[in-house]
Structure formats: structure tokens, C-alpha cells
Amino acid sequence: MKDFPTLKIAFTAIIAGILLVVFIAGFRDVAADYFGLRFGERRFTKPPIEVFPDMDRQLKVKTQHPSAIFTDGRADRSPVAGTVPKGIPVDNPYLLTGRFGNRWGTGIPIEVTEQLLARGQERYNINCAVCHGKAGLGNGVAAQYTGLAGVVASLHQQRIIDQPDGQIYTTIYHGKGQMLGYPHISVEDRWAIVAYVRALQRARMATLRDVPPEIQQVLLTARGPAETDQPVNSNQ
């Protein structure tokens, strides 16, 4: 047992080393939570292991999940031909289609309130502004890219101003020409967007007479005396 001390030292060193590694590892949580230290932040592509996988994944039909029940693998079934989804206003065809028979109708078939316009503005900014621009001039961010540049319509063209409301509604619903439709936008929201597009068009053609008197005064001082019938926004 002459080399006993060396063995003992080596043995202690190994144990201490292992303990140190586990110790630091054990403290990762403490370090992250209390000291904000993150070492060895990792990215991995293998699905995370589930430590206790009991009932984590059940054999039920789930949204946007494939299903083994049907041969095409889709859990969401297409509606049977000729059926109508619940909540679709079949008894009010104008509300749904923007048409009376085979003619376009005009007028917003739901009550136009300030709330509806605010909703329309929000929906327009989410769904339309990337292409048509916040003001409807056809100059949104995406419209600057090759392919869409010069293709996106300005909503202030006389041709579109003159279109019946039902036609704009249908453009949103089914798209038109180079523009695809937005069938997922709800019926009310589509009409809210139509109302907002009308407001944008109106605002661009507004004259001084259209604004409340107190604001008229502000505008007049800002711009100097002008003909009250000229559009306020006549930079084009």
C-alpha cells in the first residue's frame, strides 16, 4: 500500500470534478432565475422529450392536426355540397353577397357607427394596408417590391369611387383580377372595411366645408385663405 496516498488524491480529485460539474449544472436554474446568467443557451431540432408522457397526446381530433380517420388525412372536413355554414345570413342575400339578384347593390347593410368605422380602420390596417397603403394610395410596403409594384390599385381612382358598395365588398370576399380574396374576414368586418374605404375616399375629396367650424379655422390659419370648395388634400 505504498502508493495509497496518490490513489486517494486521484480518486478525490475525480469525485470532486464530477461533483463540481453537476453542481454548476444544478445551479443553472438558480443562475438563470436569480442572476440572469444564461450559459450554454441551446437550439435543437429534435422534438422535446416528454418526461411524463401520460395522456399528453390523446387520440382526439384537434384543430389543424392530421387525423388517421380519413384517407386524405384531414381532420377538418369540407362542408357537404349545397350546405351552408351556421351563422351565414342566408335570409339576407345582400348582406352576404353584395348583390340583389345579378345587380350590385349599394349601401352598407349594417348600422354605420363610429365603432364600426373604427373596426373597419383596424381591419383595413391589418389586412389591406401592406399593399394598398394606410391612406389607400396603393403604395403599401409590399407594393414596393418587384412583382407587386405598379400592380396594386389606388383606391382613390374615380373608377373605384364610382363602384357600388356591393362590388367592393365582393372584391374583399373573392378578390379581383390580380388580388386574391379574404374569405376568412367575417361578413360584418368586410362591410366595416367597405365603410372605412368609403371614409378614406371621402376624406381625400373633402372640402373645408366638411370639417367642423373650429377645425376650419385651424386649417385656414395653417394654410392661408383658400377656396372653400377645393379639396383640402389636393396634392395630386
Next chain:
Amino acid sequence: MPNIFPRWTNWLPLKVALIIAILGFLVVNGVTYYFTPKYTRVGYMPGQPVSFDHSLHAEQLGLDCRYCHTGVEKASHSNVPTVQTCMACHLHVQKQSAKLAPVRAAWESGEPIRWVRIHQAPDYVYFNHAAHVNRGISCQSCHGQVNHMTVVWHHEPQSMGWCLECHRRPENFIRDVNEVYNLNYTISTEEQRILGRKLVEEWGVQPPQNCAGCHR
């Protein structure tokens, strides 16, 4: 009487106790870190069938999350967009790009693109997106700054303890409903405390802490 135990065993019980204590501490700490979603999930970044880039689409183009994740404020499920959503632009933009070939193929065949799912609560958990985003809880609190990610990765553990951390103190996270989709929103801790308290009180926010709230 001879000594049954040699002298060196005098300290043995203490040494054994010490080692067991240290090991116990390490095992508990290690397990609560390495065997929990903090380690198993955070950082999960699967390859996707199309190299879709949120930082380009959401930040550079300024697209609202709701342009694509259309159901998030209406439904419990936040849907991944349909191919038509992509084609609205990609019928025109980058028509020839090889990176978009799977999207065009899906558009022609009608087969869905099989995006790899990243965030997925166990099936015994009831989770509802609309209930959160309409109450001033931003995507950022639960998914991190997706608008700066080129490839989406699992940013938060989304474990039960993590859910409860917010359910117990929603005032630390809640914000104005108009800022929910603004992932670049910042606020000082001090202001957050004042605003958070005010909103929680005004809206009467009471996230469930009972088991049946989330395990229904």
C-alpha cells in the same frame, strides 16, 4: 476491549451525511431544471418545410400577426395561415424563388403545407388564445419577440408553473389592448406596476388559479 471500528470511521457518518446532502441538493436542482420544460422545450427550433422568416414578414414588411394568424383573437387556437394567405403576395413577389417552390406546389395541388408545430400544450390542458390577447396579454409574453426571429423557436417553457407565475400576478404583464400585437413595446418596471394595477382593477382581471380552470 478491542476497537471494532478503526479510527478513521469516526468521521464517516458525518462524511456520508454530507455527501448525501450535496447529492440530494444536486439531484433536486438538476431534475427541476433538466427534466422540466425549462430545459426540454426552450430552444426547440425545428426545420420547417419552407424557410419562412418572421423578421422579414412581420418586422420589415410590418405585417400584423393577425394578417396570418387570423383566428388568434376569435378562437382558442391560433391558426397557422393557409396557402392562399401566402399566395396573396407570392403570386406576384418572388414568383420564381426556389425557396417558395413548396408553397406554389401546395397552391396547385391543394395539399396543405405541413408546418412543424413548435408550441404544443399537452392535451389535458385547456388553453385559449382569445381569452388572453383580448385581455391585454401580448404574444411577446408567451412566445418571445417572434418578430425578430428568422426561424421561430420555443422561447418560454410554457409549463404549469410558468402559467401560474402570470396568473398569480397578471399586473406584471398586462398591457393596453392596442399594444398586444406590438412586440417592440417596452415599459419600465415602475410604469408597468402602476399601469398593470390600474388595468387589472379596471377590467376585473381574474385569471383562474384553480385546477379546473386549466384542466377542464
